[in-house]
Amino acid sequence: MRRVVCPPPIMDRSLVLILDFGSQYTQLIARRVREQRVYCEIHPCTIPLAQIRAMQPRAVILSGGPSSVFEEGAPSVDRGVFELGVPVLGICYGMQLFCHLLGGGVEKAAEREYGPARIEVRKAEGLLEGFQRGEHVDVWMSHGDRVRSLPPGFETLASTPNAPFAAAGNLSRRIFGVQFHPEVVHTPRGVEMLRAFLFDVAQLPPDWTPGSFVEEAIEKIRNQIGPEAHAICGLSGGVDSSVAAVLVSRAIGDRLTCIFVDNGVLRKNEAAEVVKMFKEQVAIGDHGEGRLNLVHVDASKHFMDALHGVEDPEQKRKIIGRVFIEVFEREAAKVKNATHLVQGTLYPDVIESVSFKGPSATIKTHHNVGGLPERMNLKLCEPLRELFKDEVREVGASLGMPHHVLWRHPFPGPGLAIRCLGEITQEKLDVLREADAIFIEELRASELYEQVWQAFSVILPVRSVGVMGDGRTYENVLALRAVTSKDGMTADWARLPYEFLAKVSSRIINEVRGINRVVYDVSSKPPATIEWE
Incomplete structure (x- = not known):
């Protein structure tokens, strides 16, 4: 298949905008797009059209969702999205919605289709361009409604006995829809379909790489913190805080102070290993000529005294969070001219906070330093907030960080306190x-x-x-x-x-x-x- 040479992106990076309608798979769509080295962002479907225009997306994907277009208050999207002149892909509910909005028909399916199905390719165009007419392809369905009739200008690309319009498109407007989920592993060739949409239909360049991210992030960090101010980072030794610390150090050098608090509930030899790691093994600077400015605070007795006799897990978490803030605040106050607090926030945390469904119910309190910026009058610096965990590891590798640091397993903030059930x-x-x-x-x-x-x-x-x-x-x-x-x-x-x-x-x-x-x-x-x- 011939690839088309793409024009330079409108912005610094090509953006695929994913509009979320509450699907359990929305984040998976983003992961699949990122895996193709294409940058994407998830936003709720309620985002105003003016904001979408300002973002200048090169393509739009409408996620699935649990609703029916017939429900009162069913999530929708401004019809102007289809007039942006950029390719649009509707997945499941996303397809039903644009058919409903653009003059097609949607109806309750005689049978709910959930699980494996096999589509027959009717026309190998658009996101099915790499397939053969008449070919049967395994897919994963999850829908109760189905498209009854297509909007004007659309044609059938694939069908199943239960879904006559399992895939459809308007080739001239570059609007496509699939009734199945190409983003899940149960659609074995789904990645091929997404690649066809990204590279053949939208003609996007695969320019989202760890190297490009690092260059852009360093510039953003320097602009955010400024030429003279200092920043503070609560370093745990985990992947996220470690990569964030090295990245910020690359940007502002020794104006970053990392504070590592030994809370007494760490793993065997962990405090010594973290200190050694960042004082001897993790290099900063453009040529690896420096080491992180690390402050090690042994507050284990303070934490253990506060936890004495406590059995309730939620109380343990709150005590550890409170004591951590006390210790961290005391040490951070010694750093002069500090204006920013560095945190290793990742994209799943951001997605959760802006989800169309709203923030999820609190299952348990998460230990973080979320209360510190307000208490200490600090601004947040979150250089990894656009990344998934695997991308964080790639960025760390491009920064020259040791493999064993990047592949450490996650370790909870409350540490062994929540792995020692009952009284500690x-x-x-x-x-x-x-x-x-x-x-x-x-x-x-x-x-x-x-x-x-x-x-x-x-x-x-x-x-x-x-x-x-x-x-x-x-x-x-x-x-x-x-x-x-x-x-x-x-x-x-x-x-x-x-x-x-x-x-x-x-x-x-x-x-x-x-x-x-x-x-x-x-x-x-x-x-x-x-x-x-």
């Missing part, structure tokens, strides 16, 4: 640290560590009877947890080999005094959460 004691923390260290060590040794999103141990508030040697034991139960995920918003329990789990269990029971039983968590998210508390 130093004895239980010590047992948990040793067991968890064995689990992670074996994952690395078996080359399984980077195959899972997150893995950790949980010490349970129960004891069980065991037999060790000739004696009876009555000791702690330890749960192992490992999940696979793309971004932590959903997760599946990792199918680790039985032989591996047997080895880990044997080592923990034999080497860690105080544990006589090991169990493995086989719950996915949802309905469970990744962490136990």
